[in-house]
Amino acid sequence: MTVNGATPLGATTPEEVAFAQEVRRGEPILEVRDLRKHFPLTRGVLFKKQVGAVKAVDGVSFDLMQGETLGIVGESGCGKSTLAKVLMNLEPASAGSVKYKGEEISRLSGSALKAVRRNIQMVFQDPYTSLNPRMTVGDIIGEPFEIHPEVAPKGDRRKAVQDLLDVVGLNPEYINRYPHQFSGGQRQRIGIARGLALKPEIIICDEPVSALDVSVQAQVINLLEQLQAEFELSYMFIAHDLSIVRHISDRVGVMYLGRMVEIGSDLEIYDHATHPYTQALLSAVPVPDPTARESRDRIVLVGDVPSPAKPPSGCRFRTRCWKAQEKCEREDPALTAREWLEGRARHDSACHFAAERENI
Amino acid sequence: MSTVADQTRPAREEPWTGPLLDVRNLHVEFRTRDGVVRAVNGVNYSVAAGETLAVLGESGSGKSVTAQAIMGILDMPPAAIPEGEILYRGRDMLKMSKEERRKIRGQKIAMIFQDALSSLNPVLPVGFQLGEMYRAHRGSNRKEAKAKAIELMDRVRIPAARERVGDYPHQFSGGMRQRIMIAMALALEPDLIIADEPTTALDVTVQAQVMDLLAELQAEYHMGLILITHDLGVVADVADKIAVMYAGRIVETAPVHDLYARPAHPYTRGLLDSIPRLDQKGQELYAIKGLPPNLLRIPPGCAFNPRCPRAQEICRHEVPPLAQVTEDDGTPVAGRGSACFFWKETLHDG
Amino acid sequence: MPDRNESIPDDHDPLRNIAPTDSDHLDYVGQQGLAVEQETLIEPDPGKREQARSLWGDAWRDLRRRPIFIISAVLIVLLILIAIFPSLFTSTDPRASDLTNNYLRRPDWSDFFGAGWFGYDGQGRSIYARVIYGARASITVGICVTLAVTLLGGLAGMSAGYFGGWMDAVISRITDIFFGIPLLLGALVLLNAFATRNVWSVVIALAFLGWTQLARVMRGSVITVKQSDYVVAGRALGAGTGRLMFRHILPNAIAPVIVVATIALGGYITAEATLSFLGIGLQDPTISWGVDISSAQKVIRQAPFVLFFPAAALSITVLAFIMMGDAVRDALDPKLR
Structure with missing residues (x-):
């Protein structure tokens, strides 16, 4: 039986308990429950008829703790960018709830929404398209102050912008460029400065380094980490580069086809993954070490990600899963810690047959 | 072979x-x-x-x-x-x-x-575009071209090639x-x-x-x-082998194992070091300082010198040639070259 | 699907890397010790560094180097001067008629800038003076119609593109309907409904029929810009509709509209001339190139020069605006930067 595939790590040691407690320290600053975002598919030009829906985000729940970095990984089409847009209130949620410090924010509008926006900001993926080419750097970073005049009085704004440039490591003299x-x-630094302007508590980073050169990525990652310590920020860090996510994240969530399939601390996910998809994803990552390639045991998945408009019944991963059985077709697995798992393997995983790989 | x-x-x-x-x-x-x-x-x-x-x-x-x-x-x-x-x-x-x-x-x-x-x-259907190669270069007729297209799609393991040839x-x-x-x-x-x-x-x-x-x-x-x-x-x-390029020049060539194990150019070394490693969790990542050069104004000498931790006076004036990398005893390592004046030091410190 | 493919650092476009022209050494060591890199600062061309360059500024610097732009700009400035102050260019009264002496008198090239320079028409009036005075009608119609359609079409296109939904559906259907009406035929019908026909009735008729072209261009442009990350970033900051529209979208969406409007300006001048030629546009007491071309057709066999000069003036004017539009398009085309 597959259940026996779990590698027992021995009894939960006090060290393990301490570890688990440490990870879950702090209060949740953002509570997401059963969040859904469906994009209707319509037909007809004048009289539109709904013929289906792309279920980009389909029942996602997690907490973001104060001061932590939650990494979200997954392949394109898994809904991670849509999730960011919904959390930012850039797209209305179809269902579910998002609570910021206990207050429901997913259905806000007008000035209440504007107030929440001060606390949740975003860093975009593409530094070439996320800055308005007709505005100077000073105008771009100063815009948050114009929209929220209460943050910085008019006379201090120029100074505030220059301070921000300084904070992200750019010369304040270039305010007029x-x-x-x-x-x-450098553009990504400008984008980060804009995100910091309103002194938010949460920053959602949507692939903040994937458009950058390898040699520059590390600089931006370091900057993000320094800013987190300095301003006590909570990050939601969305990326497809698993090694960067591991480096920066306290906890990691893995998404597949609109669902969170596994979530846990970085150690739990990277070294004790129990969901087959996470295992395949981790094993597929090209390792920049040719000696490792011979020793590692790679799972090459068959086929492609199914369309989010027509997700498979039951477990969404079953069409590509080597463990799939009849139960997977019938029953949608819940994201929960399976009781047969022990130690660090015992974290939330949406698989009926959750188990660690025999040898990694 | x-x-x-x-x-x-x-x-x-x-x-x-x-x-x-x-x-x-x-x-x-x-x-x-x-x-x-x-x-x-x-x-x-x-x-x-x-x-x-x-x-x-x-x-x-x-x-x-x-x-x-x-x-x-x-x-x-x-x-x-x-x-x-x-x-x-x-x-x-x-x-x-x-x-x-x-x-x-x-x-x-x-x-x-x-x-x-x-x-x-x-x-155009993909099958047609594949068949086009045969029609244009080999003078195949439509039927042959289509058969060839299906064969090719099979070869690259596209499932149900026969049905999908018209997609x-x-x-x-x-x-x-x-x-x-x-x-x-x-x-x-x-x-x-x-x-x-x-x-x-x-x-x-x-x-x-x-x-x-x-x-x-x-x-x-x-x-x-x-x-x-x-x-x-x-x-x-x-x-099998790797050529690392920087600012329009090859700065290092090496068989794949050697490059990762013992880079002989500071740029390659920097790239490898800036990959997050397990034991670096919570620490600052190594980052190559500065930015890739502007190709309109490539720095004189070695193009990497403004970002290089090893740069000396000579690097600012002379373009380093791609030197043969040798073992300590002077035997050349096959296929290894480094365009750095200080490749020996780079190789050893790593 | 809603997720974007990861865009990657590519160097397929070797020119992309030129973008940060003078910024190689912009990185800077922050006083708060947060900056990541330390840079050996080499100051390249200190004079050039302080110059902040906007895209419009770049376009302007680019335009100044294009001969086509310079030629068309000189022509247009000259034409506008003629339209405003025709008396600076001729002292002859364009309506003064001397049938006995001047009936179809041939051009007299020695009469440089004089009344008889281009000859006289079938009513003994100075063709040179009429060409000069005729500029006003053409230029007025051209500029006023263009302003009106840009404003109207721009506003409609912007609303359609920005708000989408039913607003877009309604505006798009209206533009579709207008798309089916030929400009001249529509103007013909409309102008027949006016009691008096002067420059303003022609402007109203052409603007009424022409705004949809600009609305389409604006709508398309706004839809593209609306999806850009910087607009999303503005929304994420909490920016309101007005700020998004006028600060983020309009400045980035206006370029194609300006190009199309400049090129269309020539078209409106031609339309006015054609309408006048057909006898539906301006009429005789008003001096216009179209009216003169129309009256010249009666005498074209005996005196082709009567047709030639107003027609040439019209062609040069239209050409000048089209060349200007071309030059502006090239300068603003983001693919070339």
Whole structure:
């Protein structure tokens, strides 16, 4: 039986308990419950008829703790960017709830929404398209102050913008320059400065380094970590680069086809993954070490991700899963810690047959 | 060594024992409004049949421009090739007539691009586009071409090829489209395939499938493969030898194991060090300081000197040649070169 | 699907790396010790560094170097001067008629800038003076119609593109309907409904029929810009509709509209001339190139020069605006930067 595939790690030691407690320290600053975002598929030009829906995010729940970094990984189409947009209130949620410090924010509008926006900000993926090319750097970073005048009085704004430039490691003298005069890494710093302007508590980073050169990525990651310590930020860090996510995250959530399939601390996910998809994803990552490639045991998945408009019944991963059985077709597995798992393997995983791989 | 090739294809007219492709001292520049952009500044590399050369570099390193120059698909002007040779089986392609080059392109050297969706014609079925290769180059009729197209799609493991031969590009997923691009490149059984970031736009689980397929087909057809990428991980998986490019020059060449184990150029070393490692959790990542150079104003001397932790006075004035890397006792290491005055120190400190 | 493919650092476009022209050494060591890199600062061309360059500024610097732009700009400025102050260019009364002496008198090239320079028409009036005075009608119609359609079409296109939904459906259907009406035929019918026909009735008729073209361009442009990350970023900051529309979208969406409007301006001038030629536009007491071309057709066999000069003036004017539109398009085309 597959259940026996679990590698027992021995009894939960006091050290393990301490570890688990440490991870879950702090209060949740953001509570997401059963969040859904469906994009209707319509037909007809004048009289639109709904013929289905793309279930981009389909029942996602998690907590973001104060001061932590939650990494979200998954392949394109898994809904991680849509999740970010919904949390930012850029797209209305179809169902579910998002609570910021206990207050429901997913259905806010007007000035209440504007107030929440001060606390949740975003860093975008593409530094080439996320800055308005017709505005100077000063105008771009100063815009948050114009929208929320209470944050910085009029006379202090220029100074505030220069301070922000300084904080992200750019020369404050370049306040009058235009974005196209900067390189990708520098533009991303401008984007980060804009995100910091309102002194938010949460920053959602949507693939913040994937458009950057390898040699510049590390600079931006370091900057993000320094800012987190300095301003006590909570990050939701969405990326597809698993090694960067591991480096920066306290906890990691793995998404597949609109669902969270596994979530846990970085150690739990990277070294004790129990969901087959997470295992396949981890094993597929190209390792920049040719000696490791011979020793590692790679799971090559068959086929492609199914369309989010027509997800499979039951477990969504079953069409590509080597463990799939009849039960997987019938029953949608809940995201929960399976009682047969022990130690660090015992974390939330949405698989009926959750188990660690025999040898990694 | 070449038995596979002998079985799968008719013998060549002329036996050729040298490298398939030999790029010598290639320079490419772009004349723009703001000045001359020196994209490639004296690149040398060669690929033999059955060999995989990975060209590793960041944006602006000139890795793609070199490939485009080899394929002869650069827009000239603004591009120009002021110097250099591109030898295909010993003959300089830059001196060939347009007609001769056109024959080599596609039939002998094929290219796979990063973005399969924009490289396929959206209004034609993929089967037709694959068959087109045979109709145009081999004079096949419609029926033969279609049969060939299905065979190719089977070969790159597209499920239900017979049913899908009439489908349009948008009906395939990203991974499947990249397979079709590979099929198209393979159609005329070329000697050499240039793959420019073939898996960058794909998801990791699909990346692995496509890379495996490419490596397998390469072995089967005994082709040369130039793999252009910025991803140190992809390179480690498939390459035999690696050329690292920076600011239009090759700064280091090495067999794949040596490069990762003991880099001999500070830039390569910096790239490897900036990959997050397990034991660095919670610490600052090593970051190469500064920015990739502006190709309009490449720094004098070694282009990497403003970012280099090892830079000395000499680095600011003299361009380091690609020196042969040797063991401590002076025996040269096969295929290893480093364009750094201090490669010895770099090699040892690592 | 809603997720974006990871865009990756590519160097397929070798020109992309030129973008940060003078910024190689912009990185800077922050006083708060947060900056990540330390840079050996080498100051390249200190004079050039302080110059902040906007895209419009770049376009302007680019335009100044284009001969086509300079030629068309000189022509247009001259034409506008002629339209405003015709008396600066001729002292002859364009309505003064001397049938006995001047009936179809041939051009007298020695009469440089004089009344008889271009000859006289079938009513003995100075063709040179009429060409000069005729500029006002053409230029007025051209500029006023263009302003009106840009404003109207721009507003409609912007609303359709920005708000989408039913607003877009309604505006798009209206533009579709207008798309089916030929400009001249529509103007013909409309102008027949006016009691008096002067420059303003022609302007109203052409503007009424022409705004939809600009609305389509604006709508398309706004829809593209609306999806950009910087607009999303503005929304994420809590920016209101007005700020998004006028600060983020309009400045980035206006370029194609300006190009189309400049090129269309020539078309409106031609339309006015054609309408006048057909006898539906301006009429005789008003001086216009179209009216003169119309009256010249009666005498074209005996005196082709009567047709030639107003027609040439019209062609040069239209050409000047089209060339200007071309030059502006090239300068603003983001693909070339």
